[in-house]
Amino acid sequence: MSLREALDSVPRKIIKSIRFGILSPDMIRKYSVMEVTTSEVYDEGGLPVRGGIADRRLGVSEPGARCETCGQTHDVCPGHFGHIELVKPVIHVGYARIIYDVLRATCPNCGRIMLKDEEIKRYKERLDRLKGRWRLLAQNLQEKIKKKAAERATCPHCGYKRNKVRFERPYYFYEETENGALVKLDPETLRERLAKVPNDDLELLGINPVVARPEWAILKVLPVPPPHVRPSIQLETGIRSEDDLTHKLVDIIRMNEKLKIALETGAPTNVVDNLWDLLQYHVATYFDNELPGIPVAKHRGGRPLKGIAQRLKGKEGRFRGSLSSKRVNFSARTVISPDPHISINEVGVPIDIAKVLTVPERVTTWNIDALREYVLRGPEAWPGANYVITPEGRRIDLRYVKDRRALAERLAPGWIVERHLVDGDIVLFNRQPSLHRVSMMGHLVKVLPGRTFRLHLAVCPPYNADFDGDEMNLHVPQTEEARAEARTLMLVEKHIITPRYGGAIIGARQDYIIGAYLLSHKSTFLTKKEVAYLLGAGKSAEDPPEPAILHPVELWTGKQIISHFLPKDLNWVQPTAFKSKCQDAYTCDGDEWIIVINGNLVKGVLDKKSIGAEQVDSLWHRIARDYPPEVAGRWLDSSLRLFLRWLDLRGFTFGxxxxxxxxxxxxxxxxxxxxxxxxxxxxxxxxxxxxxxxxxxxxxxxxxxxxxxxxxxxxxxxxxxxxxxxxxxxxxxxxxxxxxxxxxxxxxxxxxxxxxxxxxxxxxxxxxxxxxxxxxxxxxxxxxxxxxxxxxxxxxxxxxxxxxxxxxxxxxxxxDTAVRTAQSGYMQRRLINALQDVYVAYDGTVRFSGSTLLQVLYGEDGVDVSKSDHGKVADVKSLRLWVR
Ligand SMILES: [Mg+2]
Ligand SMILES: [Zn+2]
Ligand SMILES: [Zn+2]
Structure with a gap:
């Protein structure tokens, strides 16, 4: 059976829809295994009080103890919900807005929606048509209905003339009487009003009455989560430290008790109202402790308590911090610094890092000798190894192996050695913010002394890196597939042309450009020794060219050396930055135009326009686009070293x-x-x-x-x-x-x-x-x-x-720059979330997940920009030159 068939034989369930609802008080009681009735948590003996918040019936969080509901230990029992019966109802802050919407749209007397029967009929038909297929249109219509109903003052059903309801964030509701006075509406009144709204009318307001009645948004019963959600920590001193949620729950229970006593003893209304408001405050801050307009609930120490919303919200919250991103192993981070001697494909890795990051290598008859050497050297000496895994899957830590020689001898095919990072290993290198594809590329390791990652200067633009303290991350792929992908798809030289605008993003800059200019200048003549230096810098293995001048001393021109490294079949003509009015490249005198014939730079000086990054129609763009990435990468490596060496030899200073x-x-x-x-x-x-x-x-x-x-x-x-x-x-x-x-x-x-x-x-x-x-x-x-x-x-x-x-x-x-980066950063986040599952399918179409078609042809023209000439399939000018 093929993998496909095997997968297809697995019975699958498809999620058709998700419904969100509110738990009814009855539902909460049914889920609950016990009612929490006392604010006492532990007795004098340090044992949980029965009926308290740490009751063993809710589950246990410490090892050894058993849950009194299911009889399991803490690692098996997930805990069970309890509940608190609130003496007086309170508003759930998360639903205050929905309560307001329903209040505005309905009659306080009969509970019907403030629309005439024929309007209701018309809207219902339209909503039914939209509901199944056009969710957003249905939502728009519901908004319209809400607005329409809110505008009406007299009920078309019972003729009641209602007062305007005012909502004050986060949870206060008032009614405006005729004389303009504001009367506070307490949750009990609100609950009664909401309970009157018939189910049919709720559907018009976008509420599904099967799973959410609006009066359920006003809490009579509060669910109490099990201790697993709010674990307490026992410190070494024996003192117990409780979770913020537990603290908050205790506050709620205490206030509930006080309110109960006040009601039973027949305390004056203002006392009851004050306690009721405090209960409301504690329940609200339990859900969200960053509500506008009310004080933040704090610890005795002054630290704000974490509400449920605070656990979920924001960068460090459950969604962005724990679910859609995770910290990873086999990664390293340090400051970057420049190295003009390494290849653009390489990254300099400090020995200290190379000794910690490892690559798992399976022992074969071909590599067994080398791997034995690694095991012998162990974790302290580079290049060594940190772990050995036996065929049975046992992991041996080389730090604690006394006789490494014996272990090395036992190595046999089938074992796995986790060896240190060595020269030539492929790793992923990344700098945040990762805004485009080339923010993360594959580099080959070059282990170097020092404590910083070394980066070639030409690779700074794609990462937008400089060396004023920037740090970068490095990841080591752990499987052969991942390494193969990194090598064939992600290596730097395969990303010289950026997918952003189809031009070279990697290329000469700064010193390289001025060096190239000076070397290509027609006044530059080189002695034999200088030529040897330069060809050495370019790592040329070929014979040097014949000297341009033979007598009295042999002299070479700079252009000869540059030509020495150019591809032999390259032809190119382009103006330089020094171009004057002269329009014809072939008859102009001077170095105003670059002319390359069969790989010979016969005329013209090099400058940013011809070899720089991000240049349209340039010599470098031609090399990067018309030759294989290896050729382009090699040319850049050797030529850039050459230009810099000439700058060293000649000297260049600014004063x-x-x-x-x-x-x-x-x-x-x-x-x-x-x-x-x-x-x-x-x-x-x-x-x-x-x-x-x-x-x-x-x-x-x-x-x-x-x-x-x-x-x-x-x-x-x-x-x-x-x-x-x-x-x-x-x-x-x-x-x-x-x-x-x-x-x-x-x-x-x-x-x-x-x-x-x-x-x-x-x-x-x-x-x-x-x-x-x-x-x-x-x-x-x-x-x-x-x-x-x-x-x-x-x-x-x-x-x-x-x-x-x-x-x-x-x-x-x-x-200006600070504001711009913040704005574009947030926009990027939203776009990534909106577009995360868009992909180019193998048939060239662009689709969302679930195969929904987005574009019939990628980009409407099918062009892969990173393999194009500035977004176009071919460059006519260079094609003409090829034909000539
Ligand atoms: Mg910087
Ligand atoms: Zn249990
Ligand atoms: Zn009415």
Whole structure:
């Protein structure tokens, strides 16, 4: 029998529907094995009081004792519910809203729904039609019915003119009399009213009367959960510590007793009402201790008690904390740090971690010698082993084995050795928040000294990792299937192109880019020694290319070395960041265009546009997309090491002279800022004299603000052109900005020219004092400086007022990012929960669980984005190049 057949022969039950109801008082009494009648818990001898909350009939939580209901011990008996008869009924806070809905929609006199007979008939028919198939539409209709019934003041059935019911969270109900006074409705009255509503009318309100009568939402009997739900702990000192729920139940019983005595002795109504309200308070906080508008119930120490709702709710609650997620074994977590020498597919694992995480390996005749070595070395020395499992399934802890040699000798095929993590093992590596597929990828272990995980710099973008203290998690797959999947599906090099937008997310950045630029520059010539260094860094096993210059010394160009590592059949043409007006790649002189012919970089410099991550139509994207992942991964590994080595050999540094501007530049900048300020002044004059005309759809003030912001923001843009004109074209600052390695012209402008207009939420700064932003300005000033225009630059130094505005704008940006991440995080959670069982079926359709069709073709075009050219099936430009 095949597995399928075997599964099909198992009788199956299918859940057709789930119904939620409320337990009736009778039901609670039937479930109950005893009534809890006393607030005493233990007697002087420390034994449970009969009829108390720790009664043995409810079940037992300590070993040895036997349950008095079923006679079983605590590990077999799940416990049994008891009950408390409440002297006066109280509202169940969880159902207060439903009580309110029913009260509003029904007549307090006859209990009928406040709708005319013909309306009832019409709604009933519509509801019946919707109920089976369109649950949400039925719900909408019920909401509509509730609203309609709530609007009517006179009962169409008995003609009673009712008063408005008011609900005050969490559990107070009032009736508004004609003269506007509020009369409190106590739970007893409410219960009577709700009990009058006929079953047929309840169905219109969305309540199934078979499982939930509205008066059951007002508790006359309270179920008491067994001790397993609220276990007590016996401390070593002999003192018993009770669960929060037990404390709460004792409070309820005590208050119930007091109320009972008060009623029996005929105490005045206000005393009874006070006790009744306290009973209500204790029952409410037993269910939920975070109710708005009422004080939180606390321990003597001041710690808030945990209600039933608090056990279930939130991140650490039963659902999110214990059921849909669990802590796992075979995992490790530590700080990450960079390592440019390892492969993108690798992760550096500290020896201390490699000695704890293990891989179970079955002994065969081929690996028995190696496994014996591991067992001999044991748990202390790496690479060793921590456990040995015999064919009978006995687990031997190597820490306590005296004669490891004898044990190693006994190893035979069929045994399992749990050996340490070694180089080449596949593991899963992950950084939270796990927002997309590439937040968790397969890495090959490289055991290294130190205490941090080592990560290749090019793999930072998919994880969104940096090294300012970020920590990451590592998981070791324990079965051959899991390891095979990780290796074939999850390995880093198979995820160079992201499923998010179909471009390379892994690629060169920062130092790699500037290194590549400098190496590919046409002024770069390399001696034999340098070539040897570089080819060594790239781990090339092939013969070096012939030198480009033979006399007087042999010299190689940087482009030759780069070409040495390119695939031999690669052809590509693309503009660089240095492209001028020249449009034809083949006739332009200089390095403005990249031309690769049969794997030879004949022209052009490398920059972010060609080898960087996240670039459309780039050299690197072609390699990643057109060659197998191994080839692309290998190219990236070797070329990135090569670029970095060249940066080491050549040297690259950034200092004050990297952003030097000559005097003429400053003259021009001064003029530019002056004219900007003058234009702003003119605008202010125009505005103050009332000559300024409002733009369509704006007030005059808004028009003025728009115009002055535009004028002042333009200053920095214009400054950028001046800086670009005068800055030395081979200065480090300019090169980094231009190649895309780090920073931009704007950063340089801010360093040497002007910070420009500071904005908060896209507007000039205007908050502060009533008529001005700071007391340093004249009253009523609306000029450039008051609005946060910063004339100075970082190198020139900021005035205190400028510094303040710059800090204010910076803080605004910080708050913005914090708010955005919180919002998108919560949205992500909701989306994941809503879409968790959507999958692409083998026929290419997208379905929900239960085979419900969502899309006939994945994404409506059937394209796997991570195997596409930015979402398209093929890139026409590169296809043309292939044909040529
Ligand atoms: Mg960080
Ligand atoms: Zn039992
Ligand atoms: Zn009525």
């Amino acid at each position: 004050m002279d990297s952003v030097y501007l000559p005097k003429e530049a400053y003259d021009e900048l001064d003029k530019l800022i002056e004219s900007g300020l003058k234009k702003a002044d003119e605008l202010i004059q125009e505005f103050k004299s009332g000559r300024l005309e409002a733009m369509p759809g704006f007030t005059v003030e808004e028009t003025f603000e728009n115009k002055i912001t535009e004028v002042l923001s333009r200053v920095r843009e214009d400054a950028a052109t001046v800086v670009e004109k005068y800055i030395r074209k081979n200065s480090e600052g300019y090169l980094m900005a231009k190649t895309g390695a780090r920073g931009s012209i704007v950063n340089i402008v801010q360093m040497v020219a002007t910070l420009g207009q500071q904005t908060i939420r896209g507007e000039r700064i205007r908050r502060g004092y009533r008529t001005r932003t700071l007391p340093h300005f004249p009253v009523g000033d609306i000029g450039a400086y008051v609005g946060g225009f910063v004339k100075s630059c970082f190198r020139c130094g900021l005035s205190p007022v400028e510094y303040f505005f710059h800090a204010a704008a910076g803080r605004d940006g910080l708050i």
